[in-house]
Amino acid sequence: MIKNLSxxxxxxxxxxxxxxxxxxxxxFPNRFIGVDCDINPKLDFYGEIESxxxxxxQGFIPKDVxxxxxxxxxxxxxxxxxxxxxxxDNDEYIYEFCEYIKQIDLKNTLDFFIHLRLFIDRYFYNLxxxxxxxxxxxxxxxxxxxxxxxxxDGHRFLDFKDANNAECSEYSAxxxxxxxxxxxxxxxxxxxxxxxxVKGGHSFNLVIVNNKVFIVDFHIPVDIIDINHNLLNQxxxxxxxxxxxxxxxxxHILNKQPFSFDDYTIMELNSTNYHLLLDVKRxxxxxxxxxxxxxSLKKSKQNY
Numbered sequence: 001m002i003k004n005l006s007x008x009x010x011x012x013x014x015x016x017x018x019x020x021x022x023x024x025x026x027x028f029p030n031r032f033i034g035v036d037c038d039i040n041p042k043l044d045f046y047g048e049i050e051s052x053x054x055x056x057x058q059g060f061i062p063k064d065v066x067x068x069x070x071x072x073x074x075x076x077x078x079x080x081x082x083x084x085x086x087x088x089d090n091d092e093y094i095y096e097f098c099e100y101i102k103q104i105d106l107k108n109t110l111d112f113f114i115h116l117r118l119f120i121d122r123y124f125y126n127l128x129x130x131x132x133x134x135x136x137x138x139x140x141x142x143x144x145x146x147x148x149x150x151x152x153d154g155h156r157f158l159d160f161k162d163a164n165n166a167e168c169s170e171y172s173a174x175x176x177x178x179x180x181x182x183x184x185x186x187x188x189x190x191x192x193x194x195x196x197x198v199k200g201g202h203s204f205n206l207v208i209v210n211n212k213v214f215i216v217d218f219h220i221p222v223d224i225i226d227i228n229h230n231l232l233n234q235x236x237x238x239x240x241x242x243x244x245x246x247x248x249x250x251x252h253i254l255n256k257q258p259f260s261f262d263d264y265t266i267m268e269l270n271s272t273n274y275h276l277l278l279d280v281k282r283x284x285x286x287x288x289x290x291x292x293x294x295x296s297l298k299k300s301k302q303n304y
Contacts (some may be wrong), residue, residue, distance in 0.1 A: 002098050010098050017181050018091055021060030024258050030054050033061070034068030034085070034190055038188050055190035055287040056253065060180040061173055066155075069169040069203075081139055088157040088173060093123060098176055109209060110235065117218045117236045124166035132135055135142040168219040172203040175218045175236075179207060189253070195220065206241075206253075213249065215239040215259050239282065259284045 002010050030036075035053045061067070070084035097119050104115050149275075157173070160166045176188040185208040193202035198220060205216045217237040224233045239261040244248040252259075261282045 003102055009267075011095055011100075014091075014094055014098060014181060018060070021177075021180050022062045025062050025065075028057070030066060031064050032066040033057050033188065034066075034083075036066075036068065036127060049294055053287075057176070057188040059186065060177055060252055061188065063088055063090075067169060069167065085146070086155045086157050086159070088177065090156075090158055092158075094181055095162075096123070110238075113216070113238065114233060114235045115173075116175060116178060117297060119220060119233065120171055120218060123162075123174070124160055124170065125162040125164050166216075167202040171219040172205050175205055175216070179205070184208065189284075189286040191256075191284065193217070193220065193285075194283040196281060202284070213241045213243055215241060215261075217282075217284075237282065239284075253286045256285055256287045273288065 003011065005013065016226070033054055037052060050271070057065070066085050066087060068085040097116070100119050101112075101115060104111075106112050107114070157170070160170050172188055176186055179186045187206040188203065189206060190201075190203050192200060193204065202217075203219075205218070207216045213232050215238070220237060221234040222237050223231055224235055225231055239259065241249070241259060
Protein backbone atom coordinates (compact mmCIF):
# COMPACT_ATOMS: atom_id res chain seq x y z
CA MET A 1 0.00 0.00 0.00
CA ILE A 2 2.72 2.50 0.91
CA LYS A 3 6.01 0.85 0.00
CA ASN A 4 6.85 3.17 -2.90
CA LEU A 5 5.26 6.36 -1.56
CA SER A 6 7.21 9.36 -0.36
CA UNK A 7 6.75 10.56 3.21
CA UNK A 8 4.44 13.35 2.05
CA UNK A 9 2.40 10.98 -0.09
CA UNK A 10 2.16 8.51 2.78
CA UNK A 11 0.97 11.21 5.17
CA UNK A 12 -1.65 12.38 2.67
CA UNK A 13 -2.96 8.84 2.13
CA UNK A 14 -3.02 7.96 5.83
CA UNK A 15 -4.71 11.26 6.72
CA UNK A 16 -7.46 10.48 4.20
CA UNK A 17 -7.93 7.00 5.65
CA UNK A 18 -8.03 8.33 9.23
CA UNK A 19 -10.76 10.82 8.25
CA UNK A 20 -12.64 8.04 6.46
CA UNK A 21 -12.43 5.65 9.42
CA UNK A 22 -13.36 8.39 11.92
CA UNK A 23 -16.45 9.23 9.88
CA UNK A 24 -17.52 5.58 9.87
CA UNK A 25 -17.14 5.39 13.66
CA UNK A 26 -19.72 8.16 14.17
CA UNK A 27 -22.46 5.48 14.25
CA PHE A 28 -21.41 4.35 17.75
CA PRO A 29 -23.37 6.48 20.27
CA ASN A 30 -21.33 5.51 23.36
CA ARG A 31 -17.95 7.21 23.12
CA PHE A 32 -16.13 5.05 25.62
CA ILE A 33 -14.69 1.55 26.05
CA GLY A 34 -14.76 -0.18 29.44
CA VAL A 35 -16.82 0.67 32.53
CA ASP A 36 -18.09 4.27 32.38
CA CYS A 37 -17.77 5.63 35.91
CA ASP A 38 -16.60 9.04 37.08
CA ILE A 39 -14.03 9.68 39.81
CA ASN A 40 -16.76 9.68 42.50
CA PRO A 41 -19.79 7.85 41.05
CA LYS A 42 -22.87 6.32 42.56
CA LEU A 43 -22.45 3.16 40.53
CA ASP A 44 -23.21 -0.03 42.45
CA PHE A 45 -20.11 -2.18 42.16
CA TYR A 46 -22.15 -5.39 42.19
CA GLY A 47 -25.35 -4.36 40.49
CA GLU A 48 -24.96 -1.67 37.86
CA ILE A 49 -21.59 -2.23 36.19
CA GLU A 50 -23.02 -4.16 33.26
CA SER A 51 -25.44 -1.37 32.30
CA UNK A 52 -22.61 1.18 32.32
CA UNK A 53 -20.14 -0.75 30.21
CA UNK A 54 -19.04 -1.26 26.65
CA UNK A 55 -16.48 -3.97 26.02
CA UNK A 56 -16.51 -4.07 22.20
CA UNK A 57 -15.42 -1.51 19.64
CA GLN A 58 -15.46 -2.28 15.93
CA GLY A 59 -12.87 -0.62 13.70
CA PHE A 60 -10.89 2.58 14.17
CA ILE A 61 -10.98 4.23 17.61
CA PRO A 62 -11.33 8.03 17.13
CA LYS A 63 -9.82 10.72 19.34
CA ASP A 64 -13.04 11.45 21.24
CA VAL A 65 -13.43 7.89 22.56
CA UNK A 66 -12.44 7.44 26.20
CA UNK A 67 -10.62 4.15 26.86
CA UNK A 68 -11.09 3.09 30.51
CA UNK A 69 -8.59 0.45 31.56
CA UNK A 70 -9.22 0.03 35.29
CA UNK A 71 -12.15 -0.16 37.68
CA UNK A 72 -12.11 -0.76 41.43
CA UNK A 73 -14.62 -0.82 44.27
CA UNK A 74 -14.31 1.95 46.86
CA UNK A 75 -14.98 1.62 50.60
CA UNK A 76 -18.73 2.10 50.03
CA UNK A 77 -19.00 -0.52 47.32
CA UNK A 78 -19.24 1.96 44.46
CA UNK A 79 -17.26 1.53 41.24
CA UNK A 80 -14.47 4.00 40.54
CA UNK A 81 -11.82 4.16 37.83
CA UNK A 82 -9.63 6.66 39.73
CA UNK A 83 -8.94 8.56 36.54
CA UNK A 84 -7.56 5.45 34.82
CA UNK A 85 -8.49 6.30 31.27
CA UNK A 86 -7.02 7.97 28.22
CA UNK A 87 -7.86 9.27 24.76
CA UNK A 88 -5.90 8.40 21.61
CA ASP A 89 -5.06 12.05 21.24
CA ASN A 90 -2.81 12.01 18.15
CA ASP A 91 -2.12 9.99 15.02
CA GLU A 92 1.67 10.27 14.78
CA TYR A 93 2.20 6.64 15.77
CA ILE A 94 0.42 5.60 12.55
CA TYR A 95 2.77 7.68 10.42
CA GLU A 96 5.74 6.35 12.38
CA PHE A 97 4.62 2.78 11.74
CA CYS A 98 4.20 3.47 8.02
CA GLU A 99 7.76 4.78 7.75
CA TYR A 100 9.00 1.82 9.80
CA ILE A 101 7.22 -0.85 7.76
CA LYS A 102 8.47 0.65 4.48
CA GLN A 103 11.97 -0.47 5.44
CA ILE A 104 10.94 -4.08 6.10
CA ASP A 105 11.04 -6.79 3.44
CA LEU A 106 7.79 -8.51 4.41
CA LYS A 107 7.57 -12.15 3.37
CA ASN A 108 3.96 -12.89 4.33
CA THR A 109 1.02 -11.73 6.41
CA LEU A 110 2.41 -13.26 9.60
CA ASP A 111 5.57 -11.24 9.08
CA PHE A 112 3.47 -8.07 9.04
CA PHE A 113 1.87 -8.98 12.37
CA ILE A 114 5.24 -9.84 13.90
CA HIS A 115 6.68 -6.47 12.90
CA LEU A 116 3.55 -4.65 14.08
CA ARG A 117 4.00 -6.15 17.53
CA LEU A 118 7.72 -5.30 17.48
CA PHE A 119 6.91 -1.69 16.58
CA ILE A 120 4.36 -1.45 19.43
CA ASP A 121 6.93 -2.82 21.88
CA ARG A 122 9.51 -0.27 20.78
CA TYR A 123 7.03 2.60 20.74
CA PHE A 124 6.12 2.05 24.36
CA TYR A 125 9.70 1.11 25.28
CA ASN A 126 8.26 -1.85 27.13
CA LEU A 127 11.19 -3.41 28.93
CA UNK A 128 8.99 -4.43 31.88
CA UNK A 129 11.83 -4.17 34.39
CA UNK A 130 10.92 -1.48 36.92
CA UNK A 131 8.31 0.54 35.08
CA UNK A 132 5.86 2.47 37.23
CA UNK A 133 2.34 0.96 37.07
CA UNK A 134 0.25 2.98 34.65
CA UNK A 135 -2.47 3.55 37.27
CA UNK A 136 -0.04 5.73 39.23
CA UNK A 137 0.34 8.08 36.26
CA UNK A 138 -3.35 8.77 35.82
CA UNK A 139 -4.66 8.79 39.39
CA UNK A 140 -5.82 12.35 40.14
CA UNK A 141 -4.50 12.30 43.73
CA UNK A 142 -1.03 10.94 44.46
CA UNK A 143 1.00 11.46 47.64
CA UNK A 144 4.14 12.88 46.08
CA UNK A 145 5.93 12.66 49.43
CA UNK A 146 5.80 8.89 49.19
CA UNK A 147 6.05 8.39 45.45
CA UNK A 148 8.53 10.20 43.28
CA UNK A 149 7.19 9.59 39.79
CA UNK A 150 6.95 11.77 36.69
CA UNK A 151 3.47 13.23 36.23
CA UNK A 152 1.48 13.01 33.03
CA ASP A 153 0.04 16.21 31.61
CA GLY A 154 -3.35 14.64 30.93
CA HIS A 155 -5.20 11.53 29.88
CA ARG A 156 -3.28 11.17 26.64
CA PHE A 157 -2.21 8.13 24.67
CA LEU A 158 1.02 9.90 23.76
CA ASP A 159 2.04 9.88 27.42
CA PHE A 160 2.63 6.14 27.21
CA LYS A 161 5.32 6.56 24.56
CA ASP A 162 8.77 5.50 25.84
CA ALA A 163 7.30 5.27 29.38
CA ASN A 164 7.69 1.49 29.89
CA ASN A 165 4.23 1.16 31.45
CA ALA A 166 1.87 0.24 28.60
CA GLU A 167 -0.35 -2.79 29.08
CA CYS A 168 -2.80 -4.85 27.04
CA SER A 169 -5.26 -1.98 26.53
CA GLU A 170 -2.66 0.25 24.88
CA TYR A 171 -1.31 -2.62 22.76
CA SER A 172 -4.77 -3.58 21.53
CA ALA A 173 -5.84 0.02 20.89
CA UNK A 174 -2.75 0.81 18.81
CA UNK A 175 -3.04 -2.46 16.89
CA UNK A 176 -6.76 -1.80 16.30
CA UNK A 177 -6.13 1.55 14.66
CA UNK A 178 -3.10 0.57 12.61
CA UNK A 179 -4.78 -2.58 11.32
CA UNK A 180 -7.90 -0.57 10.44
CA UNK A 181 -5.85 1.91 8.43
CA UNK A 182 -4.20 -0.99 6.59
CA UNK A 183 -7.58 -2.35 5.57
CA UNK A 184 -8.16 -5.13 8.10
CA UNK A 185 -11.59 -5.72 9.64
CA UNK A 186 -10.91 -5.73 13.36
CA UNK A 187 -12.65 -5.49 16.72
CA UNK A 188 -11.18 -4.31 20.04
CA UNK A 189 -12.39 -6.52 22.91
CA UNK A 190 -12.22 -6.07 26.67
CA UNK A 191 -12.50 -9.17 28.83
CA UNK A 192 -10.21 -11.75 30.38
CA UNK A 193 -7.57 -14.31 29.50
CA UNK A 194 -6.41 -17.54 31.10
CA UNK A 195 -3.21 -19.26 30.01
CA UNK A 196 -0.68 -21.62 31.58
CA UNK A 197 0.82 -18.72 33.51
CA VAL A 198 -1.59 -15.76 33.33
CA LYS A 199 -5.18 -15.22 34.49
CA GLY A 200 -6.97 -11.89 34.71
CA GLY A 201 -8.59 -8.96 32.95
CA HIS A 202 -7.31 -8.47 29.42
CA SER A 203 -7.79 -6.60 26.14
CA PHE A 204 -7.25 -8.26 22.78
CA ASN A 205 -8.34 -8.04 19.14
CA LEU A 206 -10.48 -10.00 16.75
CA VAL A 207 -9.13 -9.70 13.21
CA ILE A 208 -10.18 -11.10 9.83
CA VAL A 209 -7.07 -12.28 7.97
CA ASN A 210 -7.40 -13.81 4.51
CA ASN A 211 -11.13 -14.43 5.11
CA LYS A 212 -10.44 -16.25 8.39
CA VAL A 213 -11.24 -14.93 11.86
CA PHE A 214 -8.52 -14.84 14.51
CA ILE A 215 -8.26 -13.86 18.16
CA VAL A 216 -5.03 -11.83 18.11
CA ASP A 217 -3.13 -11.02 21.30
CA PHE A 218 -0.31 -8.53 20.82
CA HIS A 219 0.46 -8.19 24.53
CA ILE A 220 1.00 -11.85 25.49
CA PRO A 221 3.05 -13.14 22.55
CA VAL A 222 4.35 -16.58 21.69
CA ASP A 223 8.05 -17.39 21.43
CA ILE A 224 9.16 -18.81 18.09
CA ILE A 225 12.06 -21.20 18.61
CA ASP A 226 13.97 -23.64 16.43
CA ILE A 227 14.38 -27.36 17.05
CA ASN A 228 17.28 -26.58 19.40
CA HIS A 229 15.08 -24.23 21.45
CA ASN A 230 16.95 -21.13 20.27
CA LEU A 231 14.71 -18.07 20.36
CA LEU A 232 14.11 -16.82 16.83
CA ASN A 233 11.43 -14.23 17.37
CA GLN A 234 8.18 -13.40 19.12
CA UNK A 235 4.83 -13.26 17.40
CA UNK A 236 1.42 -12.10 18.54
CA UNK A 237 -0.78 -15.02 19.48
CA UNK A 238 -3.19 -15.74 16.61
CA UNK A 239 -5.91 -18.26 17.38
CA UNK A 240 -8.10 -19.27 14.46
CA UNK A 241 -11.85 -19.25 15.21
CA UNK A 242 -14.22 -21.57 13.39
CA UNK A 243 -17.53 -19.86 12.74
CA UNK A 244 -20.41 -20.13 10.29
CA UNK A 245 -21.49 -16.50 9.97
CA UNK A 246 -20.91 -13.12 11.57
CA UNK A 247 -24.17 -13.28 13.51
CA UNK A 248 -23.17 -16.51 15.27
CA UNK A 249 -19.80 -14.97 16.05
CA UNK A 250 -21.47 -11.86 17.47
CA UNK A 251 -23.75 -14.00 19.65
CA HIS A 252 -20.74 -15.95 20.88
CA ILE A 253 -19.13 -12.69 22.02
CA LEU A 254 -22.30 -11.16 23.51
CA ASN A 255 -23.03 -14.35 25.47
CA LYS A 256 -19.52 -14.19 26.95
CA GLN A 257 -18.63 -17.66 25.74
CA PRO A 258 -14.90 -18.49 25.85
CA PHE A 259 -12.65 -18.84 22.86
CA SER A 260 -10.44 -21.78 23.84
CA PHE A 261 -7.28 -22.95 22.12
CA ASP A 262 -5.74 -26.27 23.13
CA ASP A 263 -2.31 -27.67 22.27
CA TYR A 264 -1.33 -24.64 20.18
CA THR A 265 2.28 -25.76 19.81
CA ILE A 266 3.29 -25.53 16.16
CA MET A 267 3.40 -22.54 13.84
CA GLU A 268 4.22 -22.94 10.16
CA LEU A 269 6.43 -20.10 9.01
CA ASN A 270 7.92 -19.94 5.52
CA SER A 271 7.32 -23.67 5.00
CA THR A 272 9.37 -24.51 8.10
CA ASN A 273 7.78 -25.71 11.32
CA TYR A 274 8.78 -23.74 14.40
CA HIS A 275 7.68 -24.74 17.88
CA LEU A 276 5.89 -22.25 20.12
CA LEU A 277 7.42 -22.34 23.57
CA LEU A 278 5.12 -22.64 26.65
CA ASP A 279 1.88 -22.06 24.80
CA VAL A 280 -0.30 -25.10 25.32
CA LYS A 281 -3.69 -23.64 26.28
CA ARG A 282 -5.35 -20.22 26.15
CA UNK A 283 -8.89 -19.09 26.89
CA UNK A 284 -10.25 -15.65 25.98
CA UNK A 285 -13.62 -14.21 27.04
CA UNK A 286 -15.02 -10.85 25.98
CA UNK A 287 -17.01 -8.87 28.54
CA UNK A 288 -15.62 -10.66 31.56
CA UNK A 289 -12.96 -9.02 33.73
CA UNK A 290 -11.68 -8.91 37.30
CA UNK A 291 -12.16 -5.91 39.59
CA UNK A 292 -11.20 -5.25 43.19
CA UNK A 293 -13.60 -4.37 45.98
CA UNK A 294 -11.59 -2.59 48.70
CA UNK A 295 -14.37 -3.04 51.24
CA SER A 296 -14.16 -6.83 51.26
CA LEU A 297 -10.57 -6.92 50.02
CA LYS A 298 -11.55 -9.76 47.74
CA LYS A 299 -11.13 -10.05 44.02
CA SER A 300 -14.53 -10.01 42.36
CA LYS A 301 -15.13 -11.33 38.88
CA GLN A 302 -17.69 -9.17 37.09
CA ASN A 303 -19.32 -9.44 33.69
CA TYR A 304 -19.55 -6.22 31.77
